[in-house]
Amino acid sequence: MDRITFILIALLVWIVTIILVIVVLNVINNKEKKKLKAEIEKLEKEKNMIISASMLSELNKVEALVNNDEMKEKLDDWKARFNDIKDKDMPKITETINEIEELFLEKNFKDLKGLVLKADFDLNNLKTKASFLLDEIKDVTLSEERNRETITKLKAQYREILSTYKDYENEYEIVKVPLELQFENIEKLFNAFEVSMEQNAYTEVGRIVKAIADVIGNLKVIIEETRPIVSLGKNLIPKKEDDIKNIYDKMTREGYNLEYLNIDFNILEANKKIQDIFGRLNVLNVEDSLFELKTMHDYFDSLYADFDKERYSKKIYEDYSRSILIKATKLEKVNNELYKKIGDIKYSYDLTDDEVSVISEIKDEIMNIRASYDKVVDIARSKTLAYSKLAREMEIINSRLVKTEEKLNGALKTLGSLKEDELRAREQLEEIKRILSQTKEKIRSYKLPIVPKNYYVEMSEAMEAINELVKELDKRPISIKILNLRVDTARDLVLKVYNTVNETVKTAKMAETAIVYGNRYRVTNKEVDFGLIKAENAFFKGNFKNSLENAINAINIVEPGIHKKLLEESQS
Numbered sequence: 001m002d003r004i005t006f007i008l009i010a011l012l013v014w015i016v017t018i019i020l021v022i023v024v025l026n027v028i029n030n031k032e033k034k035k036l037k038a039e040i041e042k043l044e045k046e047k048n049m050i051i052s053a054s055m056l057s058e059l060n061k062v063e064a065l066v067n068n069d070e071m072k073e074k075l076d077d078w079k080a081r082f083n084d085i086k087d088k089d090m091p092k093i094t095e096t097i098n099e100i101e102e103l104f105l106e107k108n109f110k111d112l113k114g115l116v117l118k119a120d121f122d123l124n125n126l127k128t129k130a131s132f133l134l135d136e137i138k139d140v141t142l143s144e145e146r147n148r149e150t151i152t153k154l155k156a157q158y159r160e161i162l163s164t165y166k167d168y169e170n171e172y173e174i175v176k177v178p179l180e181l182q183f184e185n186i187e188k189l190f191n192a193f194e195v196s197m198e199q200n201a202y203t204e205v206g207r208i209v210k211a212i213a214d215v216i217g218n219l220k221v222i223i224e225e226t227r228p229i230v231s232l233g234k235n236l237i238p239k240k241e242d243d244i245k246n247i248y249d250k251m252t253r254e255g256y257n258l259e260y261l262n263i264d265f266n267i268l269e270a271n272k273k274i275q276d277i278f279g280r281l282n283v284l285n286v287e288d289s290l291f292e293l294k295t296m297h298d299y300f301d302s303l304y305a306d307f308d309k310e311r312y313s314k315k316i317y318e319d320y321s322r323s324i325l326i327k328a329t330k331l332e333k334v335n336n337e338l339y340k341k342i343g344d345i346k347y348s349y350d351l352t353d354d355e356v357s358v359i360s361e362i363k364d365e366i367m368n369i370r371a372s373y374d375k376v377v378d379i380a381r382s383k384t385l386a387y388s389k390l391a392r393e394m395e396i397i398n399s400r401l402v403k404t405e406e407k408l409n410g411a412l413k414t415l416g417s418l419k420e421d422e423l424r425a426r427e428q429l430e431e432i433k434r435i436l437s438q439t440k441e442k443i444r445s446y447k448l449p450i451v452p453k454n455y456y457v458e459m460s461e462a463m464e465a466i467n468e469l470v471k472e473l474d475k476r477p478i479s480i481k482i483l484n485l486r487v488d489t490a491r492d493l494v495l496k497v498y499n500t501v502n503e504t505v506k507t508a509k510m511a512e513t514a515i516v517y518g519n520r521y522r523v524t525n526k527e528v529d530f531g532l533i534k535a536e537n538a539f540f541k542g543n544f545k546n547s548l549e550n551a552i553n554a555i556n557i558v559e560p561g562i563h564k565k566l567l568e569e570s571q572s
Helices: 003-050 053-065 069-105 109-141 143-167 169-198 202-253 263-281 289-348 353-382 387-446 453-474 480-521 526-540 544-556 562-571
Strands: none
Touching: 069 109, 143 169, 143 202, 169 202, 169 263, 202 263, 202 289, 263 289, 289 353, 289 387, 353 387, 387 453, 387 480, 453 480, 480 526, 480 544, 526 544, 544 562
16 A cells, blocks of 8 residues: 555545534534423423413402402402512513523523523422412312312211111100200201302301311211110110129028129119219210210129139139048048157157158148138138138148148158168068079089189178178168168179179189090190190189180190180080
8 A cells, every 4th residue: 555545545534533523513412402492492381381271260260259358358469469470470481581592593502501490490489379379269269169069968967867866766865855956056057058158258158167067076976876875874784783683682692702792882883873974965975975884884794704703613612622621631640640650660760850850740730721721611601701712712721731741642652661671671681692692502513623712702791791781670770771771782792702603613614614625635736735734733723714714725726716616615
């Protein structure tokens, strides 16, 4: 590529770049212009909507309604504010928008943007001002519609109240006079509403509508609650009182003490409260009345549960009364018998002070329990306490008796175990003697050349321990603690000599078997013969373990592993 061609290409690239930049800038500029134009159109549109046809229409409606000074004063104020918006505020906005349009045509976008923001701000303020004005005007123009709608609903509620009253007129007899006066009052208020509406006296209309709503709301409550109030106060509660009183009197005759329920007093107070409620009802005051009557009715209902509780408590009392007496008598008898025997037991066995004193403690506890029991029974006979409380007292006494019974059983177990321990010690003594005798017989029957010295030592210790055990058993009183220690010591020493004899005899037998087995090789093998001679010498000296080792070692020379075979033969 020559130099001229290169320059031409470079120039072409530069030209294309310039063109692209221009195109991009034009696109951006066009987008910005379109955006600004849209904002200007928006401002114009929002300006035109501020003074809408609806505002003029609402003002005309108000003008047609003016028939008093108050309404005329309001209309004059609204017109003044409307004209202020139309003649002062709007021209300023229009002037600003015109200035914006001129700047747009001049392409002075820098100043234009700031002016658009100002116009938008002023428009928002003006819209808010116009909106407040329109809302105030509509409060009047729409008030008639709203009031008519409200009154229509109130009349429907009133008709429903009247219908209920007519359907159940007999049940409203107690409030007939004040109710019908309220009906007359409502009719007058409805008429007053119509008069005020014709006069466009909307302040008075609002007051009347509120008064009607309040009266109807109160009447609705009265209509809803009067019937259940009358039903509860005149029928349900009196019937419940009669039934409760009959049950109370019957149970009292049967021996139940129900004074704590204060039934007579509560019935009297309930009747006073009912009269008070009906007195308030005569002036159409039903506040809390239904709640009070329902609470009263629930109270009388709860008394049935109290009656059932007392019946059940009587059964509990009677059951405890029988069972406690039987159990206390039995425990007393057992403890007395034990108390009589305690002298003999103390002679036979070394007892602790606690083991002796517990018998006296149990005796005292039983006496106290019997005293408490008798006291409760006397109270029950006098009928001065409710069975629910008597049953609770018997429950407490029974708990005390159970604990005393557990203590007595523990004492019986402790004292009974003394004799059991003695008998068990005597049985174990006989068993120990039998094992020792078998041990002696075993070592005698095998006729060992020499009995090991440790046999005699261990046999002596075992015999001495047996003698100490016998002495302890012959003592009076016997210390069970020492006795059990003597039993354990004697048993351990006898088992020790038993195991020694077994091990000695077993080892001697195996050594003898090994020597006899090895004799077959003595003629043919001098080493075996020499080893067996050493084994025989050790055997006759009473060293049976060493004898076995020498015999096994000698035979292993000609027959390796022979010890396993010999072991099997000796065991068989």
